[in-house]
Amino acid sequence: QVTIAIDREGFIYIDDALVENGALPVMLDQLSSQAGECPLITLRADRALDYGRVMAVMGELNRADCRAISLVTNSSSEAP
Secondary structure (H helix, E strand, O other), X not given: XXXXXXXXXXXXXXOOEEOOOXXXXXXXXXXXXXXXXXXXXXXXXXXXXXXXXXXHHHHHHHHOXXXXXXXXXXXXXXXX
């Protein structure tokens, strides 16, 4: 299992390692090749983020054939 996090400023981390700007596709390909397939992904994103930033990461996960994704938000408020 791998955690991908997007912080409040939009920086992306795989586990605790910062992903350089534009390097996410390469990093996801490396994850898939190391395990033989894409591992289970937990995607954590700050609630204040622009929806487009999260969807861009989801698009890269889809491109890398990562289909098992759990979504978690940070700083969530009360249930509606």
